[in-house]
Amino acid sequence: MKKELFAAAILASLAALSAWNLCHIKSLTGEIAGIVELSASAVQENDWDRAEQLAKSARLRWQQAAGYTNVFIRHSELDLAEEAFGNYLSELYKSSPGGAVAAAEALIEQMRNIYEMERITLKSVF
Amino acid sequence: MAVILLRTIIVFICLLLAMRLMGKRQLSELEVSELIIAVLISDIASLPLQDVGIPLINALFPILALLCCELLISGITLQSTRFREFVFGQPSILIRNGIIDQNAMRKNRFSPDELAEALRANSVTDITKVRYAILETDGDINVILAASAQALTPETLARPPKDGGMPHIIINNGRILENNLRLIGRDMNWLHTELNKRGAAHARDVYFLSVDDSGSIYFATKERRK
Numbered sequence: 001m002k003k004e005l006f007a008a009a010i011l012a013s014l015a016a017l018s019a020w021n022l023c024h025i026k027s028l029t030g031e032i033a034g035i036v037e038l039s040a041s042a043v044q045e046n047d048w049d050r051a052e053q054l055a056k057s058a059r060l061r062w063q064q065a066a067g068y069t070n071v072f073i074r075h076s077e078l079d080l081a082e083e084a085f086g087n088y089l090s091e092l093y094k095s096s097p098g099g100a101v102a103a104a105e106a107l108i109e110q111m112r113n114i115y116e117m118e119r120i121t122l123k124s125v126f
Numbered sequence: 127m128a129v130i131l132l133r134t135i136i137v138f139i140c141l142l143l144a145m146r147l148m149g150k151r152q153l154s155e156l157e158v159s160e161l162i163i164a165v166l167i168s169d170i171a172s173l174p175l176q177d178v179g180i181p182l183i184n185a186l187f188p189i190l191a192l193l194c195c196e197l198l199i200s201g202i203t204l205q206s207t208r209f210r211e212f213v214f215g216q217p218s219i220l221i222r223n224g225i226i227d228q229n230a231m232r233k234n235r236f237s238p239d240e241l242a243e244a245l246r247a248n249s250v251t252d253i254t255k256v257r258y259a260i261l262e263t264d265g266d267i268n269v270i271l272a273a274s275a276q277a278l279t280p281e282t283l284a285r286p287p288k289d290g291g292m293p294h295i296i297i298n299n300g301r302i303l304e305n306n307l308r309l310i311g312r313d314m315n316w317l318h319t320e321l322n323k324r325g326a327a328h329a330r331d332v333y334f335l336s337v338d339d340s341g342s343i344y345f346a347t348k349e350r351r352k
Contacts, residue, residue, distance in 0.1 A: 004201030007194040014191055018128035072127065075179040117129070124129045125136070 021072060025118050028065055029111040032058050036088070036111070040104035043097055051100070052092045059085045077114050084110045127187060134188040138162060138195050142213065157214055157264055163196045214263040221259035224272070234261055245269060291339025300330040300348065310337050320345075 039054035062069075062081065069078055088103040117124060141162045170188050174180045203210035218230045220241060231241065241259070244267040250256060255275035260268045280287045294306045296317065307317060317329070324345050326332050333348040 001201065003197055007197035007201070011191065011194040011198070014131055014187065014194070015128075018131050021127045071181055071183055074181065074184075118127065120128050120132060125132050 022118055022120075024068070025072070026115055028061075028068075029115045032062055033108045033111040035061065036104050036107050039088075039092075040101055040108075043092070043100045043104070046097075048092065048095055052089070055085075055089055055092055055104075059089070073114060074117075077110075077117070081107075081110050081114065127183070130184060130187055131191055134191045135195065137166070138192060141166070142199075159196050159199045159213065163192055166192055217263055218261045219258055220261055220267070221253060221256045221269075223258075224254040224256055226253065230261075236261070241267075288340065290342055293336040293338040293344065295334070295336045297329050297332045297335035299333060302329045310339075312337070 035054050035058035039051045039058065042048075042051035042054060062085065084103070084107040088100065088107050091100040091103040094100075142158060167189055170185050170192075174182050174185045199213060203213055218227075218234050220227055220230050220234070220236060226238070226241065230236075231238070245251070245253065245256070245259065248267070248269040250269055250271070252275075255272050256269055257272045258270040260270070262268060294310050295303055296306055296310075296312075297303070302314075302317065307313065320335075320343060321327070321329065321332065324347075326345075326347060331348055332345070334344070334346040336344045
């Protein structure tokens with residue numbers, strides 16, 4: 001019976017770890033998407049310096065979480081996120097408002113995708 | 127991770143039901159849940175090895191979950207016979223008193239060829255001599271012969287043989303296993319005497335020496351390397 005209780009406890013901790021992971025990824029991607037949204041608003045206000053500063057801080061926050069993301073998120077998704085950051089920053093350097101807003105939207109979409117992949121939905125499970 | 131956990135449990139349950147529906151003959155010596163675990167774990171474990179883009183945790187997580195499922199299932203089956211019957215099924219009697227139970231054969235999707243093969247594997251050529259042929263839950267077929275067809279044993283002849291009991295290895299490739307020597311209640315003096323009787327000066331000249339519970343000794347000297 002001890003073994004079965006141990007197995008049930010492990011299964012419960014796996015479920016708890018999954019729930020924690022879901023909350024953590026939601027908060028991380030939400031935080032980054034929020035900063036990128038602010039940066040995109042700065043672009044629309046023609047405040048390029050602030051937009052760049054915000055974009056860089058969003059990227060820094062993403063890179064600071066590398067220890068977590070590399071362990072829990074598919075590396076192909078991480079590559080796409082890194083590429084989206086690169087595209088957005090290069091549009092900011094070019095100071096092209098249309099391109100920058102589109103790249104910011106793509107980056108926000110990528111953050112949402114990462115969260116959606118982890119979220120329990122009929123689509124993600126089946 | 128939550129998605130992986132849910133998917134793992136769903137796949138496990140689906141495979142369990144599928145294997146159960148496929149019948150016992152698919153198993154061959156593994157219980158249903160053990161077979162599923164063996165198949166799934168080997169496949170899951172290979173994924174991050176083949177693709178470094180998949181985090182290792184994507185494999186470790188479902189493996190751990192599957193092991194827990196297996197432990198839980200085996201634990202519950204020990205407690206509940208109903209659950210055991212549901213998961214593993216029941217043994218089926220394919221031959222009873224020399225007569226093939228065609229209904230059981232159909233139910234288990236067993237053909238006469240396969241039954242004959244299983245009987246040959248049990249060294250049985252005459253079905254009429256079979257008292258019972260039982261298809262076990264792990265897919266194995268056990269054959270019980272009619273009393274008249276069973277092999278003669280010393281017991282049936284009322285001549286019980288001398289039972290030597292378990293042999294204990296005392297010298298293994300020149301090395302004395304002192305624990306085993308103590309276990310049989312002997313000492314080094316006894317061992318040297320026995321070696322001298324057999325013409326061996328040292329234990330290092332002996333390849334193998336064992337003593338069974340009745341005191342019988344098996345002795346083999348070391349051969350020279352050719």
